[in-house]
Amino acid sequence: MSLQAFSASRALSIGVELELQLVNTHDYDLVGAAEDLLRLVALGDKPGEIKPEMTDSMIEVSTGVCDNYGMLLEQLVDLRDTVADAARRLNIGICGGGTHPFQDWGERRIVDRPRFHHLSDLYGYLAKQFTVFGQHVHVGCPGADVALYLIHGLSRYIPHLIALSAASPFVQGHDTGFQSARLNSVFAFPLSGRAPFVETWTDFGAYFEKMTGTGVVASMKDFYWDIRPKPEFGTVEVRVMDTPLSLERAAAITAYIQALARYLVVERPIQPAEDDYLVYTFNRFQACRFGYAGTYVDPETHWHCPIADEIDASLTRIEQHAIELGVDHVLGRLRQAVREGRNGAAWLRERHAAEGNLPEVVMAQCTRWMEGEVV
Amino acid sequence: MESPSSLSLWPAFLPLPAFDPFLGFALALVFTALVGEVLARRATLPRVSGYALAGLVLGPLVTGWFSAVELERYRGLVDLALALLLFELGVRLDLRWFRANPWLLAASAAEAALAFLLSLGALLAFGMDWSPALLLAAIALGTSPAVVMRVTAELRAEGQVTSRLLALCALNVAYSVILFTLLLHLARGVAGAGWLQALWQPFYLVAGSLLVAVLVAGAFALLRRLFNPASEQGVVVIFGLLLGALAILSMLKLPPILAPLLAGVLVKLRDPRPQLWAQHFGSLGGVLVVALFMFSGAALYIGHFGTALLLALAVAVARSLGKLGGVLVCGRASGLSTAKSVALGLALLPLSGVALLLAYEAQLADPALGAQVLPVVACLVAVFGVLGPVVSQRALIHVQENRKGEEA
Secondary structure (H helix, E strand, O other), rough: OOOOOOOOHHHHHHHHEEEEEEOOOOOOOOOOOOHHHHOOOOOOOOOEEEEOOOOOOEEEOOOOOOOOHHHHHHHHHHHHHHHHHHHHHHOEEOOOOOOOOOOOHHHHHOOOOOHHHHHHHHHHHHHOOOOEEHHHHEOOOHOOOOOOHHHHHHHHHHHHHHHOOOOOOOOEEOOOOOOOOHEEEEOOOOOOOOOOOOOOOOHHHHHHHHHHHHOOOOHHHEEEEEEEEEEEOOEEEEEEEOOOOOHHHHHHHHHHHHHHHHHHHHHOOOOHHHHHHHHHHHHHHHHHHHHHHOEEEEOOOOOEEEEEHHHHHHHHOOOOHHHHHOOOOHHHHHHHHHOOOOOOOHHHHHHHHHHHHHHHHHHHHHHHHHOOOOO | OOHHHHHHOOOOOOOOHHHHHHHHHHHHHHHHHHHHHHHHHOOOOOOHHHHHHHHHHHHHOOOOOHHHHHHHHHHHHHHHHHHHHHHHHHHHOHHHHHHOHHHHHHHHHHHHHHHHHHHHHHHHHHHHHHHHHHHHHHHOOOOOOOHHHHHHHHHOOOHHHHHHHHHHHHHHHHHHHHHHHHHHHHHHHHHHHHOOOOOHHHHHHHHHHHHHHHHHHHHHHHHHHHOOOHHHHHHHHHHHHHHHHHHHHHHHHOOOOOOHHHHHHHHHOOOOOOOOOHHHHHHHOOOOOHHHHHHHHOOOOHOOOOOOOOHHHHHHHHHHHHHHHHHHHHOOOOOHHHHHHHHHHHOOOOOOOHHHHHHHHHHHOOOOHHHHHHHHHHHHHHHHHHHHHHHHHHHHHHHOOOOOOOOO
16 A cells, blocks of 8 residues: 655644543543534534544544634634533533543543444553543645655654643542653554654655555554654644643644744754654653653753753744744743743642642633633 | 240340340341342342332331331431432532523423323323322422432443433422422312412422521531541531431421432532532441332332222323423433433433332321322332332443443
8 A cells, every 4th residue: 555645735834633531520530421512512614623532531623724823723712612612511521631630541432433443442451541632733734855854853842842731640540740641651552653764755655655565554544653744634743742721722832833843944954864863752751751840852962951941942943933923922921831830730730739639620620621711 | 844944045144135126127238238239240230129129028018027117217217318319419410500501401391291291191091089190290200319329329320311310300309399299288278278378388398498408508518628528527527417407307397308409409509619428428328228228118018009000000101201202302402312312211210219208298298198199109119119220220321321330
């Protein structure tokens, strides 16, 4: 089986997918309500999509293709209001966060769709353990080779994106010590991790054919890479983020990715090399475990510094591009959050210390997600 | 003949043991718990069906282990068990839901009204007089809160059908008690007890229960600042609070149903935080629940069968049709698929303790009327108390809302 052609898309257009948690409002455990919610939501002619996910206490909302941050935020707010309204009619809560803090994975049910049943048969309990919630961001690329350049360029910013979005410190009722424990669930899958180091679509096609030849994969969907090309959309898809606790943070992270992509594509500041990936899993782990306080190792200079400093530096590097894209104010607020050490994981731990129990933390998460934050 | 004392191993200086009736109760409790457990393990039936079945066997109908007098002796226990379950049910009912989805109230009104009207029609068609027929229909429109709470807890059920089941049950229990009181006193008003009295009674029921509920909910809110309701001391505090409420209700001659339910609703309305106490207040509450179902089963007399059985079957069919129809009519509009609406209608069928309490009340107020009402209710409870939980359980498993037990 050969790889499909890479469709062209508007350069630097953006789109977001968010996996969301459905919880009951009695004890705030996950609840199997995806089918009920999907029956109720009607987007009408508004852009975007609301879809089921692997288990029945998850849904995924996705925007259409957006030109800029303003358009994206507007679509996300519409999607949020639509699902929040349906959720209120069902007396359930919807929230962000990369994991549900105390659900029992054994109680999850696989959604009745052929693809999910297939995955459940293949992966066994991993499928139910995959009840974790991520944010995926698509960035439009004018061509396939640019997409591969962008994949290798953005892979240096994986720790930044993990630290900014980290919102999964609790798993199965315990504090894991991680800021993003969700990515540990993703790592259990055999085809997770990073994309191979190839720089042209021809070479990528050759790799893909070798893989399908082994019978291990049938389509691009079988790769669970942190960043992967999405040829049918003509985009690069960044998949390392936890779903943030608020839609505003999700939109800000998307703006950051868009500005990074513009910087990379326009300035071509790096020469990608296989050796860039020597520090990749170390950096990724540091970000998951310690968030902003983790150590970042520069792939070229091997310089060590806190991830927070490197995010700050990156925001300075891409400032001009942020201004061109009209998101400098958004990234300014993000910089402030980094300096104050604010992310989802920190907030969840604060709430837990204040409330003393996890159900009340989830209740606060629902309010934060459904009612939004002042931008 | 040898004297007994020379044969007996019992030393003469000790007093001869006298049978303590409490031993009979204790043995019955063990037997009941065992029947529930065996049915649950062997046939995956709800434990409450086993408890009710054991009660049926222990009661005057089969073995006569319990007599009517003994049943009255443990009435306080039954009341406390029921009050605990109703308080918990009230806490599960968030009134804000009705503002977000008014169709739910329509579904509730439809299923209760249809169950009432169809049951009434069936009884009149079988030649029953208006007064007992109205009272019976008012009892039949309710759903057993105890069964619903137990069955959902046993399955760890969660989902749309489960939360609607609990909400509709809480509402129809309230309708049933209020309507029953109104009709009972109207019937007596017709019989010459005075109209003012007839209209005063339901008002007194609602206002009095609300007052006690406000007291309980207020006290709970205060105590929650001091005690964690999930801790052992917290459970003791809640028990004490409800016992106090029962005592006040008994002083005020109010039934122990509406007030605990309303108290729970007020607690949730005032404080939407999750209430994290152990379900049914842990093991102590568990003992009370077993006793509750045992007694509801044991309330059947041999004399109850006969024409009452036929009437009960008519009501059973009418009530089932009413509940299913009412829920189905509003299902789509309230956001429930047809399959789930059917499951909800079926899950609403159990009838148990509250129905019996109301029937006893009718008998107390007017023995002649009670003699017509009680036998039919006893038969209904025998059917819906044993089979109802099974139907509820299967319905919830069918729509995959159980988090424990078999995958449907």
